[in-house]
Amino acid sequence: MKQVFLKKEGTPVLTLFFAGWGMDEHPFMHLPFSSDVLMCYDYTTPDFDVQLLDGYQEIRLVAWSMGVWQAACVWQNLGLPVTHAIAFNGTPTPVHASMGIAPEIAVPTCERLDQRNLDKFRRRMCGSVAYAAFMQNAPVRSVEDLKTELGAIITRSLQLPVPQCPWNMAWIGKGDLIFLPQAQHLAWQTENVPYVDVDVAHYDAQLLQQLLTVFSWTNN
Structure with missing residues (x-):
């Protein structure tokens, strides 16, 4: 994977941000942050440089x-x-019939990915109103690059056991057309992780900014 600092000023707290498929730093570079932020993206390979922490x-x-x-x-x-x-x-089971994106949707999405279908995906991801704003700072990656990444994600996620992570909270967008809310609910209920439903699409710049800002976090 790729790792890039969105902010690096030597703060004592680091926000480690794992973005979604098809991303790079461009949609997030303009956001104000209260601490250092290390962004991870492009999961074609799982390599992670822990020394950056x-x-x-x-x-x-x-x-x-x-x-x-x-x-x-x-x-x-x-x-x-x-x-x-x-x-x-998102969920710990990204390609899953009931707790993620169904394989019969994920696999054809990868196989048929072209510029037209990528644009359609991004519209569904953002919602029609937010799509134009997202495209002003869209990722600078080729369709073939994104297709390779998605194929790698599908393959590894179907082959590997469900990973465990001590999640404190999950936020679920009521308008998410990518990871459907009912799939997220089931996934987090299965993992016994508390969640909150919010009135946003799959991608929401304002909420992501809030989550990436240290002072917006709860201590609960």
Whole structure:
């Protein structure tokens, strides 16, 4: 995977952000952050440079979409020293008939991915109103690159056991057309993780900014 600092000023707290499929840093570079933020994206390979976490007194995990699964995989394999973990619009079983995106949807999406279908996906991801704003800072990656990444995610998620991660809370968008709310509800009920329903689509810049800002976190 790729790792890039969205902010690095030597703060004692690091927010470790696992983004969704098809992302890079461009949709998030303009957001104001209250602490250092290390973003992870492009899960074509699962490699993670743990040395980038050195020196931080506290690490808070925020994961969105496919990043929820990838974050759990990394945490389970490396035992990351995370003090608080929040999931948003994703599940530990990203390709799953009842607790993720059904295989009969995920696999054809990958096989048929082209620019037209990518645009359709992004509209569903954002909602029609937020789509234009997202595209002003859209990821700069080729369709073939995104297709390769999605294929790798599907393959690994179907082959590997469900990863375990000590999630403190899951946020579920009532308008999510990618990870349907009922699938997320079942996944988090199965994992015994508390969740809250919010009136947002799969991607919501304002809520992501709030989750990525240390001072917006609850101590509960």
